[in-house]
Amino acid sequence: MTSLPEQPAQRRLGLVIDLDTCVGCHACATSCKEWNMGGVAAPLTDLDPYGAKPDGVWFNRVHGFEAGEGGAGRTVHFPRSCLHCENAACVTVCPTGASYKRAEDGIVLVNEDLCIGCKLCSWACPYGAREFDEAEGVMKKCTLCVDRIYNETLAEADRKPACVMACPTGARHFGDLADEGSEVSRLVAARGGFDLMPELDYRPTNKYLPPRMNASPAAVPPAAAGEAIRPESKFLQWVDRLFSR
Amino acid sequence: MHPAYSVIYFTVASGAGYGLLFLLGLQAAFDLLPVNPWSAPASGLFALALVTTGLLSSTLHLGHKLRAWRAVTQWRSSWLSREGVLALIGLPVAVAFLYGMAFQNDAGWWRALGLAVAMLSALTVHATAMIYASLKPIRHWNNPLTVPGYLLLALASGGVADLAMDAAFGSITLASGLLGLALLAAGIAVKRGYWRSVDAGEAASSPESATGLGAIGKVRLLERPHTEENYLLKEMGYQVARRHATRLRLVAQVLGFLVPALALALALLLGGGGLSALALFLALAAMLAGLLVERWLFFAEAKHTVMLYYGAGRV
Numbered sequence: 001m002t003s004l005p006e007q008p009a010q011r012r013l014g015l016v017i018d019l020d021t022c023v024g025c026h027a028c029a030t031s032c033k034e035w036n037m038g039g040v041a042a043p044l045t046d047l048d049p050y051g052a053k054p055d056g057v058w059f060n061r062v063h064g065f066e067a068g069e070g071g072a073g074r075t076v077h078f079p080r081s082c083l084h085c086e087n088a089a090c091v092t093v094c095p096t097g098a099s100y101k102r103a104e105d106g107i108v109l110v111n112e113d114l115c116i117g118c119k120l121c122s123w124a125c126p127y128g129a130r131e132f133d134e135a136e137g138v139m140k141k142c143t144l145c146v147d148r149i150y151n152e153t154l155a156e157a158d159r160k161p162a163c164v165m166a167c168p169t170g171a172r173h174f175g176d177l178a179d180e181g182s183e184v185s186r187l188v189a190a191r192g193g194f195d196l197m198p199e200l201d202y203r204p205t206n207k208y209l210p211p212r213m214n215a216s217p218a219a220v221p222p223a224a225a226g227e228a229i230r231p232e233s234k235f236l237q238w239v240d241r242l243f244s245r
Numbered sequence: 246m247h248p249a250y251s252v253i254y255f256t257v258a259s260g261a262g263y264g265l266l267f268l269l270g271l272q273a274a275f276d277l278l279p280v281n282p283w284s285a286p287a288s289g290l291f292a293l294a295l296v297t298t299g300l301l302s303s304t305l306h307l308g309h310k311l312r313a314w315r316a317v318t319q320w321r322s323s324w325l326s327r328e329g330v331l332a333l334i335g336l337p338v339a340v341a342f343l344y345g346m347a348f349q350n351d352a353g354w355w356r357a358l359g360l361a362v363a364m365l366s367a368l369t370v371h372a373t374a375m376i377y378a379s380l381k382p383i384r385h386w387n388n389p390l391t392v393p394g395y396l397l398l399a400l401a402s403g404g405v406a407d408l409a410m411d412a413a414f415g416s417i418t419l420a421s422g423l424l425g426l427a428l429l430a431a432g433i434a435v436k437r438g439y440w441r442s443v444d445a446g447e448a449a450s451s452p453e454s455a456t457g458l459g460a461i462g463k464v465r466l467l468e469r470p471h472t473e474e475n476y477l478l479k480e481m482g483y484q485v486a487r488r489h490a491t492r493l494r495l496v497a498q499v500l501g502f503l504v505p506a507l508a509l510a511l512a513l514l515l516g517g518g519g520l521s522a523l524a525l526f527l528a529l530a531a532m533l534a535g536l537l538v539e540r541w542l543f544f545a546e547a548k549h550t551v552m553l554y555y556g557a558g559r560v
């Protein structure tokens with residue numbers, strides 16, 4: 001059924017990705033590829049893998065961006081994968097029922113046995129999270145490692161998405177974003193986690209944490225809570241700066 | 246967006262076919278069919294041929310063609326599924342309608358069925374258009390003129406086909422010729438309006454909103470994830486040079502509207518007979534060719550938000 005669940009999911013499992021600490025090592029992307037080569041969506045076909053123009057299915061791709069100019073500019077590494085949206089048009093456009101959003105945890109999946117490979121879902125995803133497997137003729141996408149996170153043959157500590165397990169800097173967090181007390185929700189609240197392309201109203205579950213801004217020399221340290229200081233004279237301003245160091 | 250030839254042929258051919266069926270249905274319902282009793286059934290067969298070759302061609306780009314029947318199951322949420330359902334309901338209804346028209350001329354039931362044929366034809370083209378119009382990541386399709394464009398172009402090309410068939414079996418009336426001209430004028434007007442609208446429009450999304458890094462400043466791509474091509478770039482990254490697009494828009498207008506209008510005017514002046522029919526079939530051929538170019542552009546000029554992650558400054 002490609003209608004979205006009527007009730008918002010009790011649990012909304014997803015990722016929180018810290019753009020401050022991501023170093024762009026691609027470990028999450030390769031680890032994702034490695035796990036899913038043998039996971040429920042296997043294989044992640046590579047075309048011409050050893051040839052001149054290798055091209056294949058990846059569920060997670062790490063981009064690099066530059067934002068801002070000069071000293072205030074930043075280089076930001078940016079992993080991009082399915083955000084398991086609440087308002088997932090990739091699901092509702094699917095004519096066959098192959099695409100679906102799970103009511104119990106909000107994970108968006110493709111049933112490859114039903115997929116006719118019409119590609120419409122990939123057009124409907126603003127984030128480019130769906131990838132067509134040309135060899136198999138079906139659409140594939142990030143499963144949030146549904147075959148790891150509920151996998152009782154794995155040790156409890158390993159029941160996390162492969163990308164989260166692989167990240168050497170701890171930039172990837174996995175948890176329940178519907179639970180306000182969860183670690184991921186607290187992280188989003190504390191760091192100002194944001195949605196990608198909020199204007200399209202897909203309401204992604206995954207959140208991104210902004211890079212922390214460098215304290216520039218001109219930055220004024222915050223005043224102690226409760227007292228608003230407005231030094232009148234140049235001298236008092238100087239005293240204020242001196243004691244604020 | 247990558248223009249898939251099978252889908253381009255499908256939307257143009259089935260559009261003309263449904264346009265023709267729509268007109269035949271209404272003519273039957275209001276007792277306006279041409280005098281020659283074989284004219285309308287022949288037009289109907291021609292329409293069915295356009296529709297069915299179109300529908301078959303639309304399955305060619307599927308990864309799993311034999312599973313195509315599954316596409317009728319999700320009509321509650323999916324416009325693609327609704328299109329499939331409407332097309333499958335419409336075919337037997339149209340066949341029954343044509344049968345009645347050809348072999349049961351005295352009976353009245355098929356005239357009433359004409360209304361159903363007209364409605365189903367209009368709804369099918371509407372569903373096709375909504376597949377595109379409902380996609381928010383592609384502002385060139387998510388445009389208020391997408392649906393009127395599909396409907397009017399289907400009707401105009403169906404109108405030219407109807408006139409050509411009528412002329413082949415007898416002659417065309419002044420009223421039907423003028424209606425054809427009016428449809429052509431409306432078609433080019435909506436298409437030009439659409440082009441103006443997409444040229445002036447701005448996407449709501451930008452590299453800044455796509456990455457959420459706008460607070461730091463302007464966002465530029467530094468490096469792609471991989472050095473080689475991938476599915477996203479092949480499917481969503483298709484680009485047509487602005488210069489070519491301008492030229493092709495001109496070709497679409499000349500072939501799709503100007504040539505058919507002139508040929509139709511000529512046919513009206515000639516009155517009837519072989520020359521008039523020839524002019525109208527030329528009009529139809531030019532129009533379908535023009536619409537193929539128009540439809541190719543509809544895909545090739547459309548930009549998808551995913552390209553914001555691949556260095557596009559705007560989409």
Ligand code: SF4
Nearest residue numbers: 082083084085090125
């Ligand atoms: S990111 Fe794309 S594929 Fe994933 S749920 Fe959202 S719209 Fe669907």
Ligand code: SF4
Nearest residue numbers: 094115116118119121
């Ligand atoms: S490609 Fe498969 S999953 Fe995607 S919309 Fe078509 S049938 Fe559904």
Ligand code: SF4
Nearest residue numbers: 022023025026028167
């Ligand atoms: S593994 Fe971690 S640090 Fe490396 S690219 Fe992925 S998110 Fe960034």
